[in-house]
Amino acid sequence: MKNRMKTLLASAVITAGLVAGTAGADTIRLSTTVSDSSNWVKAANRFKELVEERSEGGHKVEVYANGTLVSGNDRVELEMAQAGAVDIIMKSTPWLSQMNPDFIVVSMPWIFPDADAAMAVMDGPVGDELGAKLESQGIRPLAWGSGGFFQLYSNPGPIDTVDDISGVKIRTPGLELYLDSWKSVGAVPVAMSFAEVFSALQAGAIDGGISPIPLIYSSRFYEVSKNIAKVNFSFEAVGMLASNVFWGRLSDEDKALVAQAAKDAMIYQREVAAGEEAELAKKMEEAGVTIQVPSEEALEGFKSRVSPVYAEYKSKVGEELVTKVEDAVAALNN
Structure with a gap:
């Protein structure tokens, strides 16, 4: 596996070198692994x-x-x-937590009441x-965007209360925080490759999972799982991240230009993401999916069961x- 990774890296570096050689010294190369239909790529194009x-060319x-x-x-x-x-890559905070565990703080269950609060915190001292x-690991954030909240999609449903999820097999990303949280709720969390999720849903190997609304739609999970509970379980921010090597070769003037362009592009991404979520939710409802927002009382049932896990990870x-x-979020309401 390690040799394969080295081979992939060497091949990718050669490819990038060829691209750089033909594009010229003033070309900024931005790479992302997400689909070109993603709002991440819309931000990259902006x-x-x-x-x-x-830069006037x-x-x-x-x-x-x-x-x-x-x-x-x-x-x-x-x-x-x-x-x-x-020169520049784009990564979500759950992925970045694999580089630095402090990023798990962004994924803490229900730590953010909404996307605006999450973005305000990411734009601030935290x-x-x-x-x-990240700078000590060779990259630096230029700006943050919104990946949205993880929502619960399921075949059984609707999920009106925490008891409705008891014994339901749901796929989660591999973060131990996610696995421990959903186990405490009473579900049966399953960590599996994202590429396997759709077929696992079809085969009944799992009953649902957690993903942001745009991902539930683009991955067609809603074709099998006909219920979505908007529980706003965990938020993910999206970083536009610059290579320290790239950053070091820029003049102060160019650093200011690139940084401001990144901030403006990711503000645009937030707007696109917010509108896209509402639009895609409507499309899924038209396709026969039931989307509901649990009552405050029902949501407290989820939070109560997860609270010991929250304390452990805190x-x-x-x-x-x-x-x-927590204090930064509280200050937004004062």
């Missing part, structure tokens, strides 16, 4: 427009979606950025603190960091 316009941005530079491999993409073989931790992540996020 970044391209802004940089090229504001002095910089060219080339966007590589679908993992074309890295054979679809997230780890290779990261290593390329660290090595300076690609986001800066988390970003500084200790693991660090009480000081988690409290900073």
Whole structure:
């Protein structure tokens, strides 16, 4: 496996080198493994427009979606950025928590009441603190966007109360926080490759899972799982991340230009993501999916059962960091 990773990285670096050699020294290479239909890529394309316009053609941005530079491999993409073989990448905070466990704080269950609060925290001192931790690993955040909240989709349903999820087999991403949380709720959480989820739903190997609304739609999970409970379980932010190697070769003027273009592009992404979620939810309802928002009382049932897990991970992540996020959210309501 390690040799295969080295081979993939070497191949990807050679590919990037060929691209760089033909594109010229002023070309900024932006890579992402998500589909070119994603709102992430819409943000990347907006970044391209802004940089090229504001630099008056002095910089060219080339966007590589679908993992074309890295054979679809997230780890290779990261290593390329660290090595300076690609200039900018985009990654979600659950993925970044594999690099630095402090990023788990963003995924803590129900730590954010809504996306606006989450983005305000990521735009503030907490986001800066988390970003500084990445800089020591060779990359730095330019701006944050919204990946949305993980919602619960299921074949049994509707899921009106916490008891309705008892014994239901649901797929979660591999974070131990997610597995422990849904086990405490009474579900049977299953960690499996994302590529296997649709067929597992069809075969009845699992009964549902957790994903943001756009992903439930684009992956067609709703064709099998006809119930969605909007529980806003866990949030994911999306980082537009620059290679330290790339950043180090920019002039101060260019750093300011690139940073502002990234911020403007990710603000655009947030707007697109918010509108897209409502639009896709409507499409799924028209296709026969029941989408409901549990009552406050029902949601408290979920939170109550997860509270011991929350406390455990608050200790693991660090009480000081988690409290900073909690205090920042509380301050938004004052």
